[in-house]
Amino acid sequence: MDMIGKKNLGGYFEELALTHKNKTAIICEDVECRTTSLSYVQLNEQINQTANLLTHMGLKKGDKVIIHLCNSIEYIVNFIAIAKIGAISVPVNANYVYADTLFMVEKTKPTLVITNSKFVHIYDDMIENNFTFKNGIMLVDNCSCNHTQYQKEFVKYSVNFENNDIDNLDTAEIVFTSGTSSFPKGVEITHYNLIFAGFYTSWQGNFNNNDICLTAMPLWHIDAQCTMMMPAFSRGATFVLIEKYSAHKFWDQVLFYKATITECIPKMICTLMAQPIKDNEKKHNLKEMFFYLNINNKDMNEFLDRFNIPSCLNSYGMTETIVGLIGDRPDEKRRFPSIGKLGFCYEAKILDSEGNELLSNKSGEICIKGEIGKTIFKGYFDNKDATNKVLSKDGWLRTGDIGYFDDDEYFYFVDRNINLIKVAGENVSSVEVETFISSHDKIFEVAVIGIPDKFNNELIKACVVLKDKEEMTKDDVVQYCLSGLAKFKVPSIVQFYSYLPKTCTGKVRKNILRSDHLKENLK
Structure with a gap:
């Protein structure tokens, strides 16, 4: 049975308002610790x-x-409102500069920009360079300029809006991948994808209507949308949305809002562990x-013990799979560092380099089968060649990731x-070497x-980045590696860094390290 039916995002939020009425839907805390909140009815009315x-x-379909934008209520409201019209959101990483953003603008040819006074100069510069945005630029904060002022304008309009001309397989957003190995590709995500997530x-995660779900992950990434918001x-x-992650604030926010569910990436765990111990840090509601x-067993166990985390749910996914389709399941035994078991609605197999299916305990490429536009992405925007390279017509997705399953x-x-290292005929997993090196007490992180x-x-x-x-x-570093790794896995080159270049979700941009x-x- 199809649990989504014909629901699109606009109709879905109408249903949520009717069902949950005046219950608090969202609380947002900005970097100045100011909070705003909306009930389910208020959220739907502002969307309309x-x-x-x-x-x-x-703006039209x-x-x-x-x-x-950075994380904010205005982000969510505009995101759903755009979908309700049948238009398509193109989220931009708030850390992007002109050149990064220009690539996305040239690729998608947007008719409207929704931003704020902090980032508007990027688009003003584009206009100076003869780019046009047919529907203009709208700023969500108050700013003395010639662009549309969202806060002044939206309140003038009706709280009712109806648009039935939207199929839930229509594209709701184009999320550009982080480009850790090449130019970013625009992943088309449908209304159905987001509701399914x-x-x-x-x-x-065994969510219920009494939960308080807190994230500091950025909304321009699929994770915050599909692991917490939806x-x-x-x-x-x-849903508690933190504008920006801060290591010295985050755990206080978990405590203050009485969060029952949250999420952490390895970077967050490392920085939280570096904070001074507080007497109340175990007195949470998680x-x-x-x-x-990725994180090694030692660091994970130390984190769980220090903060008294009752349950840690590991999962595996990518923008193209929408959710963590392989992961720990509710009420089932967990086997860290396993990424869990295959979830419902999906199939999986492991293939060797010749395309042959492998049995248990044999490493090969992880391949996933889902329903295109429903449980996996629709395709890469304006890039049929890239789509056809990884996605078959019957829904098999080649992830480019190496893994295996046990008995x-x-x-x-x-x-x-792409990160397997070929050393004199041997394949070396960068993850294995990273996991071992990062277990050293003096090392903060390594790529x-x-x-x-x-x-x-x-x-x-x-x-290597030292603590x-x-x-x-x-x-x-070399001697430490020799104490626990096969000799062919020991680094021949070691370089110390003050920091490693990363994407917004904490993935190290290894392509930059290689090119640098x-x-x-060559000098």
Whole structure:
């Protein structure tokens, strides 16, 4: 049975308002610790007012809209309002500069930009360079300029809006991948995808309408949308959105809002562990914490023990799969560092380099089958070649990730295929080497990459960030590796960094580390 039916996002939020009425839907805390909140009825009414405003501005079905904002209620309201019209959101990483944003603008040709006074200069510069945005630029904060002032305008419009001309397989947003290995690709995500994510992840995490679901992850990334926002709304829970992650504030926010569900990436865990211990840090209401790759067992156990986390849910997914389709299941035994078991609505298999299906305990490419536009993405925007390369017509997706499953059907992640390092005929997992090196007490984080070598195919390079006030030599790192890794897995090159370049979700941009190394060694 299809649990979504013909629901689209606009109709779905109308239903949520009718069901949950005056219950608090969302609380947002900005960087100044100021909070705003809306009930389910208020949220839907503001969505409708905004949809009427955008329609008055000339926005129509199929138009693309840049959303360049930090986490905020205005982000969510405009995102759903755009979908309600049948237009398509194009979320922009708030850390992007002109060149990054220009790529997305040239690719999608948006008719409208929704941003604020902090980022508007990027689009004013584009207009100076002869770009046009047919429906203009709208600012969500008060600013003395010639652009549309959202806060002044949306309140003038009706709280009722109806548009039945939207199929739930229509594209709701185009999310550009982080581009850790090449130029970003625009992943088309449908109304159905987003509603399904709410149902799926709320099942996976045992969400209920009494939950308080808190995240500091950015809304321009699929994770915040599909791991916290949509699941919280799907159960009539309260969604707490933090504008920006702060290591010294985050746990206080978990405590203050009495969060029952939250999520952490490895970067957050490392920075939280570096904070001074507080007497009340174990006195929280958490029942579940979503977690994503990669961290070693030692660091994970220390984190769980220090903060008294009762349950940590590991899962595996990507923008193209919408949700963590392989993951720990509710009320089932967990086997960390396993990424869990296959969830409902999906199939999975492991293929070797020749395309042959492998049995248990054999590493190969993880391949996933779902329903296109429903449980997996619709395709890459304006890029049929890239779509056809990874997605078959019957819904099999080649992830480019290497993994295996054990005899009990628990899956394990080995590495990104692109990050496997080929050393003198041996395949070395960068994740394995990173996990071992990061277990050293003096090391804050590490990224391991392959460097071309005419004799060995590739050499292993460890890019190491030390903890504050700690000291190590390159030889110290090598000797530590020799104590626990096969010799061919030990880095030939060690370089110390003050920080590693990352995407908004904390993934190390290894392509930058590789290119920087090659540039430095060509001098």
